[in-house]
Amino acid sequence: MAITFEQVNFSYGAGTTLANPILHDINITIADHQVTAIIGQTGSGKSTLIQHLNGLLKPTTGQVIVDDLIVTNTTKEKQLTKLRAKVGMVFQFPENQLFANTVLEDVMYGPLNFGYKTDEAKQSAQSALKMVNVAENLWQKSPFELSGGQMRRVAMAGALASNPDIVVMDEPAAGLDPKGQAELLALVSNLKEAGKLVVFISHQMDHVVSVADQVIVMQDGHVAAQGTPADVFNRDIDWFKSVNLDLPRAGQFAEQLRANGVSLSRRPLTLAELATMINEEYEHE
Amino acid sequence: MNNIMIGRFVPGSSWVHRLDPRTKMIVTFVFIFVMLFASSWGTYALSAVFVVLAIRLTQQPFKLYWDGLKPIFWLILFTVVLQLFLTPGTPVVLHVGPLQVTWPGILNAIYVMIRFTLIILMSTIMTLSTPPTSIANALESLLAPLNKIHVPVAELALMLSIALRFVPLLMDETQKIMNAQKSRGMSFSTGGPIKRARAIVPLLIPLFVGALQRALDLANAMEIRGFKDAASRTKYRILLYGRQDVVAFIGTLIFVLIFIGIKISGV
Numbered sequence: 427m428a429i430t431f432e433q434v435n436f437s438y439g440a441g442t443t444l445a446n447p448i449l450h451d452i453n454i455t456i457a458d459h460q461v462t463a464i465i466g467q468t469g470s471g472k473s474t475l476i477q478h479l480n481g482l483l484k485p486t487t488g489q490v491i492v493d494d495l496i497v498t499n500t501t502k503e504k505q506l507t508k509l510r511a512k513v514g515m516v517f518q519f520p521e522n523q524l525f526a527n528t529v530l531e532d533v534m535y536g537p538l539n540f541g542y543k544t545d546e547a548k549q550s551a552q553s554a555l556k557m558v559n560v561a562e563n564l565w566q567k568s569p570f571e572l573s574g575g576q577m578r579r580v581a582m583a584g585a586l587a588s589n590p591d592i593v594v595m596d597e598p599a600a601g602l603d604p605k606g607q608a609e610l611l612a613l614v615s616n617l618k619e620a621g622k623l624v625v626f627i628s629h630q631m632d633h634v635v636s637v638a639d640q641v642i643v644m645q646d647g648h649v650a651a652q653g654t655p656a657d658v659f660n661r662d663i664d665w666f667k668s669v670n671l672d673l674p675r676a677g678q679f680a681e682q683l684r685a686n687g688v689s690l691s692r693r694p695l696t697l698a699e700l701a702t703m704i705n706e707e708y709e710h711e
Numbered sequence: 712m713n714n715i716m717i718g719r720f721v722p723g724s725s726w727v728h729r730l731d732p733r734t735k736m737i738v739t740f741v742f743i744f745v746m747l748f749a750s751s752w753g754t755y756a757l758s759a760v761f762v763v764l765a766i767r768l769t770q771q772p773f774k775l776y777w778d779g780l781k782p783i784f785w786l787i788l789f790t791v792v793l794q795l796f797l798t799p800g801t802p803v804v805l806h807v808g809p810l811q812v813t814w815p816g817i818l819n820a821i822y823v824m825i826r827f828t829l830i831i832l833m834s835t836i837m838t839l840s841t842p843p844t845s846i847a848n849a850l851e852s853l854l855a856p857l858n859k860i861h862v863p864v865a866e867l868a869l870m871l872s873i874a875l876r877f878v879p880l881l882m883d884e885t886q887k888i889m890n891a892q893k894s895r896g897m898s899f900s901t902g903g904p905i906k907r908a909r910a911i912v913p914l915l916i917p918l919f920v921g922a923l924q925r926a927l928d929l930a931n932a933m934e935i936r937g938f939k940d941a942a943s944r945t946k947y948r949i950l951l952y953g954r955q956d957v958v959a960f961i962g963t964l965i966f967v968l969i970f971i972g973i974k975i976s977g978v
Contacts, residue, residue, distance in 0.1 A: 482890050507898060515894035522884075523891035525916035535913065539896025570920065584895060 427493045427512075427591045427623055429456040429479060434488035436474060448474045450647045452488070456640070461614060461624045463634040463655075466644030467670040472596075472627045473518075475644065479594050479625065480513035481506035492592070511540040514590035518597045520581035524569040529560065529580050532569050536588045547587070554583040558613060575606050582613075593617050595626040599633060611637050631674040635659065635695040645669045660693050676700040719779075720842050725770035726955065727840045732849035734956040738963045739837045743830050745970055753973040755825050761966050762832050769840050779835045780828065787827045794820040845948070847872035852950055865944065873929070881922060888917045 436449040449471050456462050464472050477483040478490050481497050490497045495509050514536075517523070526532035530551055537547035555565060558579040564572060569580055578601075586593065595614075599607045607630075614637045617624050628634050634641060634655060641658045643651040650669050651658050659677055666673060673681065676694045683690065690707060694700040722728075727735070742761070749755050766776060780787075796807070798816035805812040838846070851868030858864050889897075892913045902910070 477890065480894055482893060503898070507896060510894055510896055513894070515891070517887065517891050517894075520891065522917055522921055523888055523895075523913075525913045535892075536895035539898070588896070 427458045429592070429623070429625075430454070430491040431478070432489050432491065434478065434485040434490060436478070436483060437486050440486045448647050449485075452649055454642060454649055454652060456623065456625060456642075458623050459618065459621055460639040461618050461626070461637050462640040462642060463638035464625065464627045464642045464644060465629070465631070465634060465671060466650070470644040471647040472644050474647075476515075476594050476596060476625060476627060479592065480510045480515050482515075507540075511588060512590055513592045513594060514585040514588065516582050516585045516593070516595040516598055518600060519578075520585070521574065521577035523581055523584065524577060527568060528566050529555070529569050529572070530565045532580060533583045533587045536584055540588045542588070550589055551583070551587045554587040555580070557586060557616070558583045559609065575602065578602065578606075586617075590622070592623045592625070595624070597627050597629065599628065599630060607633070631659075631672055631677075632696075635674045635676075643669055643671070655695055656692075659695055719839065721771060721775065721839050723770060723840065725768060725840065727765065727769040727836065729955065730840075730959055731950055731952050731956045732841045732845040733853055733950060734952065734959050735837045735841055736846070736849045736853065738959060739833050741963055741967065742833050745967055746826055746830055748970075748974065749826060750822070751973070751977070754970055755822065755829075757966070757970055757973060758829050759825070762829050762836075765836050766832065769836055771839065775839070776832055776835055779839075780831060783827075783831055787824055790827065791820045791824050794823050843875035843878075844872050847875060848946070848948065848950060866940065877922070877925070880925065881918070884921050885914070885918060888914055888921075 431452045431454045434449060434452040435447070437445045437447040439445050452475065464475065466472050474483065478485060478497070479492065481501065484497055484499050484501060486499060488498075492509060493512065495505065495512075497506070497509065524532050526535060530548070533551035533554055534544075534547040537550050538544070542550065552565075555562075560576065560579050560583060564576065564580075569577060572580065582595075582598070599610050602610060611633060614624055614626065618637075626638075638655055641651070641653060641655050642649060643658060651661065659673060663673075663681060672678070673693070674695055676697050676699060679697075679700060680690050680693050688708075690700075690703050694703050742758070746758060749758055766773065795812055795816050796810045798813055798819045800813040800815035802814050803811045804814055804817065841849075847868050850871065851864055854862070854864045854868075897910060897913060
């Protein structure tokens with residue numbers, strides 16, 4: 427169930443006078459059972475990239491391979507529906523997609539479309555709602571009566587209900603309070619533990635280092651870097667400035683230490699790691 | 712969804728782009744009015760020359776205009792077919808069941824097609840070279856005399872410009888919601904007509920909810936900034952006729968005079 431991009435280029439309005447190239451020669455592999463974070467400044471092509479993961483956008487040239495399905499420019503809509511059953515996609519502000527009379531019905535929408543029987547759909551909707559911590563007394567309410575945070579979770583359940591092997595989220599933490607953000611990171615870890623491949627876009631580097639196994643850095647439609655968080659976040663500070671990204675808090679702190687003459691052997695990812703490194707490397711001074 | 716050209720503004724700095732929006736509006740209106748009187752090859756040829764000249768002056772490729780015509784193709788075809796079969800006269804060229812195609816019918820059909828095409832091209836020139844807000848401003852300015860008979864022109868123009876401003880937002884929103892529901896397996900292209908119509912519900916409800924929410928937000932934002940009525944507002948962009956507007960009017964006047972000339976001489 428790995429995902430591979432081979433020489434993918436993408437333009438909006440390809441072949442017209444208004445063609446607008448967005449992605450350039452993307453070659454990436456996203457490993458199965460792992461969490462991959464995509465980072466990069468606004469407009470770098472992150473959202474366009476992930477819309478290729480379930481065929482909402484098809485590569486103008488090149489191909490995207492998801493498991494045994496190959497998506498090219500000529501892939502038919504019917505094939506793409508198969509792909510979409512495997513990929514749960516959570517968009518930015520997914521609460522905007524809610525429409526049904528009750529929370530449960532809304533979450534059942536996906537499974538029913540993908541051919542589940544009514545009671546199967548109900549069951550998987552219920553377990554998805556439990557997974558995202560939506561209390562049972564809300565299930566029969568209208569989704570429009572819920573609070574913003576609850577709506578977000580219902581919408582996520584909607585994407586998870588068809589039990590996809592791949593879960594893709596576009597800035598899932600945007601606009602959540604700290605508690606909601608922590609719950610979200612826990613959800614990502616749970617999904618990974620359940621054997622799923624998770625891809626998410628984030629602007630919060632601390633989220634990235636806390637859950638991601640792999641990081642893809644996008645800039646101007648190119649892949650600027652790809653690797654483990656330890657590798658990527660150990661890059662030169664000037665490189666981070668060139669791609670307009672911040673370091674995680676621990677990394678920022680380490681940079682300030684270095685500027686004041688306290689250098690560490692490498693850049694720590696988390697605050698715990700930072701503390702350990704300071705203890706070990708400066709134990710005898 | 713991205714290839715709808717009607718009413719789309721394409722930024723540029725051509726001679727036509729720089730014209731006062733009122734000029735473009737008046738010229739377009741005059742052209743459409745004059746087209747109603749076109750009835751011979753001569754008048755149509757002249758009008759076509761005028762349109763082609765105007766297109767050249769926008770410095771945009773012809774293909775852009777051609778793309779703009781495509782969505783209206785069926786409407787044009789429908790009218791052409793009506794003209795073709797429902798114009799009485801002699802000689803009859805072809806019998807199709809109870810219907811007949813006459814020579815005047817064929818001529819009429821061709822004329823109607825040209826007329827339609829030219830009018831659409833002309834309006835496309837205006838919308839393509841003028842930002843929507845400028846069109847609303849121009850309308851407000853041109854309709855200002857109606858204020859005297861208590862028509863709330865400024866409010867109407869404001870409503871129009873807000874509506875125009877919302878069009879691209881709603882298009883964006885539609886695309887987003889469509890993507891979200893497609894990801895959940897929605898399909899517009901399978902099943903019978905009833906199933907297809909039902910498939911639109913998950914699209915329409917979020918769209919309406921979002922639009923109402925946006926409208927409320929906008930109303931709040933306007934009220935917070937002390938908006939009371941549109942009448943007493945000052946303008947950020949003040950419309951001024953310049954030398955090139957005079958040139959445009961003279962050009963149009965020459966066009967109309969030649970048109971009348973051809974019409975009278977009966978070519």
